[in-house]
Amino acid sequence: MKRLLQIEFQKLWQNRMSKFLIIAYFFLLTTIALIAAIKFDIGPIKFHLAELGIFNFPYIWHFNTFIASWFKLFLAIIIISMVANEYSNRTLKQNLIDGLSKKEFIYSKFLMVIVFSVLSTIFVSVISLILGLVYSDYTEFGIIFSDLEFILAYFIKHIGFFSFCLFIGMLIKRSAFALGFLVIWNFIEWIIYGLLFWNFGKGSTIPDNILNFFPFRAMYNLIEEPFSRLSAVKEVANQVGENLSYDYAVHWYEIVIVAIWTFLFIYGSHRLLLKRDL
Amino acid sequence: MSETILSIKNLNKTYGTLQAVKDLSFTIKKGNVYGILGPNGSGKSTTLGIALNVVNKTSGEFSWFNNTVTTHNALKKVGAIIEHPNFYPYMSAYDNLKLVCKIKGISTDIVNSKLELVGLLERKDSKFKAFSLGMKQRLAIASALLNDPEILILDEPTNGLDPQGIHQIRALITKIASQGTTILLASHLLDEVEKVCSHAVILRKGVKIYEGRVDELIATKGFFELNATKKKALLDFLNNHTAFGNIKEEEGKIIALLNEDMCPEELNKTLSEKGIFVSHLVKRKESLEKQFLQLTNNK
Numbered sequence: 143m144k145r146l147l148q149i150e151f152q153k154l155w156q157n158r159m160s161k162f163l164i165i166a167y168f169f170l171l172t173t174i175a176l177i178a179a180i181k182f183d184i185g186p187i188k189f190h191l192a193e194l195g196i197f198n199f200p201y202i203w204h205f206n207t208f209i210a211s212w213f214k215l216f217l218a219i220i221i222i223s224m225v226a227n228e229y230s231n232r233t234l235k236q237n238l239i240d241g242l243s244k245k246e247f248i249y250s251k252f253l254m255v256i257v258f259s260v261l262s263t264i265f266v267s268v269i270s271l272i273l274g275l276v277y278s279d280y281t282e283f284g285i286i287f288s289d290l291e292f293i294l295a296y297f298i299k300h301i302g303f304f305s306f307c308l309f310i311g312m313l314i315k316r317s318a319f320a321l322g323f324l325v326i327w328n329f330i331e332w333i334i335y336g337l338l339f340w341n342f343g344k345g346s347t348i349p350d351n352i353l354n355f356f357p358f359r360a361m362y363n364l365i366e367e368p369f370s371r372l373s374a375v376k377e378v379a380n381q382v383g384e385n386l387s388y389d390y391a392v393h394w395y396e397i398v399i400v401a402i403w404t405f406l407f408i409y410g411s412h413r414l415l416l417k418r419d420l
Numbered sequence: 421m422s423e424t425i426l427s428i429k430n431l432n433k434t435y436g437t438l439q440a441v442k443d444l445s446f447t448i449k450k451g452n453v454y455g456i457l458g459p460n461g462s463g464k465s466t467t468l469g470i471a472l473n474v475v476n477k478t479s480g481e482f483s484w485f486n487n488t489v490t491t492h493n494a495l496k497k498v499g500a501i502i503e504h505p506n507f508y509p510y511m512s513a514y515d516n517l518k519l520v521c522k523i524k525g526i527s528t529d530i531v532n533s534k535l536e537l538v539g540l541l542e543r544k545d546s547k548f549k550a551f552s553l554g555m556k557q558r559l560a561i562a563s564a565l566l567n568d569p570e571i572l573i574l575d576e577p578t579n580g581l582d583p584q585g586i587h588q589i590r591a592l593i594t595k596i597a598s599q600g601t602t603i604l605l606a607s608h609l610l611d612e613v614e615k616v617c618s619h620a621v622i623l624r625k626g627v628k629i630y631e632g633r634v635d636e637l638i639a640t641k642g643f644f645e646l647n648a649t650k651k652k653a654l655l656d657f658l659n660n661h662t663a664f665g666n667i668k669e670e671e672g673k674i675i676a677l678l679n680e681d682m683c684p685e686e687l688n689k690t691l692s693e694k695g696i697f698v699s700h701l702v703k704r705k706e707s708l709e710k711q712f713l714q715l716t717n718n719k
Binding site: 157158231232233235236237238240241242243244246416417419420 | 475496498500515524
């Protein structure tokens, strides 16, 4: 394992593009902290985001993991290109000739998926903890460490998403097309949702129930939008007569669905490599 | 008997309806320099690709080192270059070789000495993408030699190089061969195989049409090109002599193929004793190229 990690680190770190993206990614994650600084003070309207309670424990775990996971697109580019470039440089072929097994190749890429997910999770946890300790109204031990399932969900979500990237990189072999496919797949899920909605009519739960098994939706379900949990938002909603109580919790079956997708993506990548003539 | 390095048995590979390799069997033994010879598209690269784990076989078997290790572990003891050099363009020559060392699980101490062997030590910190094709090919050879391989496999190593580059690569191969490394060289260039190899496998459309020593392949006794004013007498003499086989006339010259060894002096002496004086007498050996064309066209 150490050998495979060394190999992958060298491949990534000596590539200026991926080095830049990795640094940019972790830099952007820290900018979440800057949200705290958003402050409007225009005469009678006083608005300080940090005082809305978004950094309150345990809500901060939900809020920060949700926001931070938007930045994963940066790492998606790295994962896709680190796979697709092995095809376009034909170094995959050379790696195998030099004595790397096909299994080791996929394993080494999956190790990087894990490494990126672990680093990102640790990073977000630390930033959230610091922000929370600075701005949260409640700093009791029990409250700080409640709702930590969002951290687990964040980790699983990233593993799943990066595995998806790895798979389409293997499948499509060209970085640009694979990235395009990522976007198109997102649309496809929406189109399927729209079609189901049109088919079953409003009020039916079937479209949601079906779509919950699709990869992007399944990953999204792990951490749903946190905004409607904010008391300020709830108050506004109540005033206009809308009830915003919905299920934002992390459920075990949501984790299972994403875990199964992850397995399928990695297994599929290996099968592709076994079947292909290079 | 020397050790078997690679043995291929009844190997088949089809791409759709095209049969690229057909029932191919051969064995590579330690210490020899082998050439796989065949025109473009005869299945050379496919065969090597299968042995090197990058192409899937359709049926048949191959085994490295008598099946004592798995294929990918066997490949750690093999040095191979397929068609053109594949490296990470953004890494320096040194870093690329370092990576190969990590893949093969060997120490990186050897990198500099291999770079020196191929004459790239001064350029070791240059990025791979800045290299000329000849330099890339030499780097590939350095990379293939990193593990002091049991066998060096080269697929068209001089393809696309300028004459100087070709010369450098050939000199390098000869040097490596002289150190006792087993070499398997795939090429469509006959003189390349003739100059470097001791054994050859000749392929045509995926089928093996010759396997054996190169000198046995060129082992015809040669032929005489003759001419004389007394042409009739000369022809009679040749037709009645047991040492000659096929006799034909080409471009006004008589071509007489030898069945057994005969030196030109001897022929000249006999002819003059018979009162036949030749105006033209040359002894030639058929080139491998001619043989190869005959082999690949006739069957």
